[in-house]
Amino acid sequence: MPVTAPPAEETDVLRRQDPEIADVLLGEARRQADGLQLIAGENFTSPAVLAALGSPLANKYAEGYPGNRYHGGCEYADAAERIAVRRATALFGAAHANVQAHSGSSAVLAAYAALLKPGDTVLAMGLGHGGHLTHGSPANFSGRWFDFVPYGVDAETGLVDHEQVAALARHHRPKAIVCGSVSYPRHLDHAVFRAIADEVGAYLIADAAHPIGLVAGGAAPNPVPYADVVCATTHKVLRGPRGGMILCGEELAERIDRAVFPFTQGGAQMHTIAAKAVAFGEASTPAFSAYAHQVVTHARVLASALEAEGFAVTTGGTDTHLVTADPAPLGVDGRTARARLAAAGIVLDTCALPYGDGRGIRLGTAAVTTQGMGIPEMARIAALFGLALRDDGAEAARVRAEVRELTGGFPPYGR
Ligand SMILES: *Cc1c(COP(=O)(O)O)cnc(C)c1O
Numbered sequence: 361m362p363v364t365a366p367p368a369e370e371t372d373v374l375r376r377q378d379p380e381i382a383d384v385l386l387g388e389a390r391r392q393a394d395g396l397q398l399i400a401g402e403n404f405t406s407p408a409v410l411a412a413l414g415s416p417l418a419n420k421y422a423e424g425y426p427g428n429r430y431h432g433g434c435e436y437a438d439a440a441e442r443i444a445v446r447r448a449t450a451l452f453g454a455a456h457a458n459v460q461a462h463s464g465s466s467a468v469l470a471a472y473a474a475l476l477k478p479g480d481t482v483l484a485m486g487l488g489h490g491g492h493l494t495h496g497s498p499a500n501f502s503g504r505w506f507d508f509v510p511y512g513v514d515a516e517t518g519l520v521d522h523e524q525v526a527a528l529a530r531h532h533r534p535k536a537i538v539c540g541s542v543s544y545p546r547h548l549d550h551a552v553f554r555a556i557a558d559e560v561g562a563y564l565i566a567d568a569a570h571p572i573g574l575v576a577g578g579a580a581p582n583p584v585p586y587a588d589v590v591c592a593t594t595h596k597v598l599r600g601p602r603g604g605m606i607l608c609g610e611e612l613a614e615r616i617d618r619a620v621f622p623f624t625q626g627g628a629q630m631h632t633i634a635a636k637a638v639a640f641g642e643a644s645t646p647a648f649s650a651y652a653h654q655v656v657t658h659a660r661v662l663a664s665a666l667e668a669e670g671f672a673v674t675t676g677g678t679d680t681h682l683v684t685a686d687p688a689p690l691g692v693d694g695r696t697a698r699a700r701l702a703a704a705g706i707v708l709d710t711c712a713l714p715y716g717d718g719r720g721i722r723l724g725t726a727a728v729t730t731q732g733m734g735i736p737e738m739a740r741i742a743a744l745f746g747l748a749l750r751d752d753g754a755e756a757a758r759v760r761a762e763v764r765e766l767t768g769g770f771p772p773y774g775r
């Protein structure tokens with residue numbers, strides 16, 4: 361689904377006034393168009409989302425919530441936020457949405473602030489098995505302020521070990537259980553997590569930062585009916601502006617809102633909220649649903665083509681936009697693979713391998729699908745992976761040229 365170019369005048373104004381920064385932005389736009397963008401949490405927003413982000417709503421202070429602000433002149437800020445909330449609640453079937461969270465991490469921070477006290481025990485996926493920094497990393501507020509107990513995936517299947525989750529919950533009696541991951545390629549079973557949380561009297565927090573866009577398009581199960589609080593981002597598969605969102609039932613609405621503002625944040629970023637509203641509007645269309653299903657199809661095709669190239673694909677495939685794999689059978693570890701692929705213009709991340717040595721690679725198909733690539737391109741991408749990684753990267757220049765040729769046919773913002 362290629363989109364058209366952002367308006368040229370915007371960049372012309374910047375170029376006349378500040379050519380140094382204009383060059384940086386142009387360089388980044390070219391970099392995005394020129395390489396294969398396979399970072400799992402990235403996407404290309406529409407020009408309409410970019411227009412909202414670059415609008416004068418960026419100038420507005422609007423601490424508080426619609427109808428109850430600390431500042432005057434909020435009539436349009438209120439309208440933007442009411443529209444965003446209305447669209448988000450309708451899209452995800454939630455009673456309440458907070459669209460002010462600045463990011464996915466801010467959303468999780470606010471969820472913990474609403475439900476927990478410092479020192480409380482929380483059960484979450486271990487970082488080495490796919491948990492996010494906010495799921496108990498010692499480098500993050502979560503690991504410093506709460507007592508995290510990690511659960512993991514099964515050594516044989518790579519799937520979440522529900523027996524272990526239940527046993528840990530019974531033993532540690534956590535105040536909250538977090539389900540969500542940065543790299544788990546399969547659907548989580550929210551009903552199972554709900555049953556475990558109910559058995560031990562814990563809150564269930566779904567951190568759906570990655571799959572929420574698939575949920576919007578009906579291509580992944582919705583955590584909203586099961587979780588007490590759903591945290592999400594708006595910039596991954598959902599294809600909106602960089603930002604966060606929290607969904608919950610009516611009974612927690614006020615606690616969640618107060619945990620965002622004034623507890624953990626100040627003034628809302630109203631231009632981003634307007635852009636979130638635009639993205640929710642786009643995500644409510646049949647075209648977006650078709651997109652979300654294509655993203656999953658493409659990830660499945662890419663996963664099996666990578667397996668044919670020799671990669672050890674985690675869980676043997678995917679249900680989502682995410683693919684994780686160990687490139688060890690090709691004679692490289694994840695870090696070397698990432699560097700060699702980057703040299704060829706293929707951009708992705710490394711990830712933890714729960715039971716392997718070293719690191720694996722993690723990629724997603726959201727951005728390339730937005731560009732309009734299809735099943736034939738997924739097969740071509742997997743072949744380029746093999747070429748780039750075998751023979752000590754001797755084919756790097758050839759792969760770089762082929763990546764340019766491939767991406768040249770799918771400009772993300774038109775020609
Ligand atoms: C991406 C992600 C986040 C964080 O989002 P940011 O906007 O980068 O703060 C949190 N949790 C999970 C599971 C994620 O995948």
